[in-house]
Amino acid sequence: MAVTGMRRHVRRSLLLLTVALFALASIGVASAQVGTPKPITDEAKKIEDLWIFTLLIAAVVFVAVEGALIYALIRFRKRNDELPVQTHGSTVLEFVWTGIPVLIVIALFTYSFIVLRDVENTAAAEDMTIEVQGFQYQWQFTYQLNDLGVNADPAASGEISVIGTAAEEPTLVIPIDEPIEFRLLSNDVIHSFYIRDFLYKLDVVPGRDNRFVITARETGDYFGQCAELCGLNHALMRFKLKVVTRDEFDLWVAEQTGGNGESAVRRAD
């Protein structure tokens, strides 16, 4: 009699536990799939790998600890007034559950250190540099005509400048498959240059020359936005990103300069 009651109880606990774990696991899976940005650069792909690795460890820890918690609540709920055994602790256990997190930390740190080294590249002399000026409350993208990457003419003079306005978001155009350096500058307050599908942002700090390098691998239309509160219209500091082939990029440059090497300033239209 007592054995059947016990077995029924265990079976019910296991059922509840399974349901709970299933629910929790599906939340984990859902969060991996829903709303994940599309990594469009070499660097973003590495960051996404690290993200997935971290998420897996997080999911295991979450399911294990939350599972143990739910199990304890069901299994050890109060049934009578008997005082449970008064255990005060266990040095062995303390070492074990200090050790396990230490190992997890070492694994996570090592991998994230490797990825950090891989994604923080410096530009070579021939790589294109685009100057990004953040200002309250828009962006200006400036391309030097003698610094346009593979097909650049070192003798060219002038620049292409795309300035956003309150009415119109600017479009940042970059070519695919070549390293591009962004140089971030601000003269007013701190902004942050954030493109979701780069999985990357870097602050635009007055008085600092912050740079980063990416190589885009997917053409298409993307978006970016200021990610550091910069005042009244911070929410409107949005811009578009267009990743195009080299040919399309050269064509775009020619359009902006009217076919000659003169400087051209183009307002977003």
Added chain:
Amino acid sequence: MTSIVIPRPEGYARPRSALLDWLTTVDHKKLGILYLYSTMFFFGVGGILALLVRTQLAVADNSFVGNDAYNQIFTMHASAMLFLFIIPVWAGFGNYVVPLQIGAADMAFPRINALSFWLVPPAGILMFSGFLVDGGAAQAGWTAYSPLARGLGPGMDLWIIAVILLGVSSTIGAANFMVTMFRLRAPGMTMFRMPIFCWTMLVTSVLQLLATPVLASALAMLYIDRNFGGAFFDPNGGGNAILWQNIFWFYSHPAVYIMILPGMGIISEVLPVFSRKPLFGYKAFVFATMGIGGLGFSVWAHHMFTTGAVLKPWFGFMTFMIGVPTGVKMFNWLGTMWRGSISFEAPMLFALGFLSMFLIGGINGTFSAAVPVDFALHDTYFVVAHIHYVLFGGSVFAVFAGLYYWFPKIWGRRLNEKLGQAQFWLMFIGFNLAFFPMHLLGLDGMPRRIATYSNESGWEALNMASTVGAFLIATSMIPFIVAVIAAFMRPKDQPNDPWNANTLEWWTTSPPPVHNFDDLPEVHSERPLFDARQSGAGH
């Protein structure tokens, strides 16, 4: 089992009018109650501001409040919740509970204690009076990044002065708590027999004493920059914009532990009582608390990975390391319940809410410790989710665990159990609905602190879910308020120890007399009342 009779001076309490008594009291219990009333008031104010934020963000391209008002509202939401609610609410619990738990008659410096409290309401009024001045209240976020904060209206100055006042309040309060615990413990109560809530208040006090003056220095510099032509944080005048962030986070990261450690202490009081077992690994827990406090000073720049101005691997590693003592605590809490006899009264429910939600807040924090992942997540709604899983899922659940747990001691009445359960479930569901979607929004690229987002972003559905959750949280306050009113309409009927608890505050009457204790049991362990019950002693 013998008890120690405490001698009492004659004429300890002179009769005064009730109002004058509350205004001039130096009794730690009354000051504790005043702290609790005023911080819960600011919790309400901060909550209403949160509802305005969530209403504005419920739909895309909304113009319910303008950009200007929005920046003030979210700044004041965070400032009220952090500086006027969560930090001083622990001072409230600490004031009421610490002297009782160590068997003392009062705090070490009762008048300084009164000063600590009386700095809080004026600071709150000053901060909120920003809404009345030209240019409105502070609107640079609670982090007040400079040079942005340098150029804003006078509401910013009011904010700076208010935060300095609150800093003074918590610094002198911290010194008071430390001296109280070092000097006024009952006979037999060694440091390692001190209740765990006291330990967390002690470590919190050390953090406050070391970190808060640093914040004051940053605020003073910002005030000079704004009003006297200084350029500490202005690169155009030879200053450094990153300097503010370094100094601010040198305070504000330890401050995150100031905001959560006493909550962990409350949980560590509640779990053993409602599992009918001692806290598993008491000493390990104390060392883990110290570990978190110590490490807390070495991780500040993890808020600054995207500035490009900090040593990323070091701060990433130290941030991961914080997970170790936090994990130890989590396992010790589980160990406490393991093979226990668990009952589910309201304080326990909120403690369990803390465990399950703080776990998420711990785990989703590790994503930002992995520096490259932080490049993606920093300053997005993922971080907003993280901070709320820690400070709401953690601290706020702990506040309610503490209120339900100590209400019988403080007011001599018990809060209605059914209403407590209703509040818990509404809050638990509302909380997850409000904050879980923020993880997904952050991943999907929604930056924090934006007043509006476009329809094309695809963020509307999750934002609407979050707003519904926020209003559900607000609804969960109704059963709580009803329970409080209902309790106050009943006579004081609570025995000394309604929970079969462990610590000295339950030895005396509910509520305790002005002098706290007529006598004390001998203290042989961290659970003197448990020992007294076992040996058949007691009142």
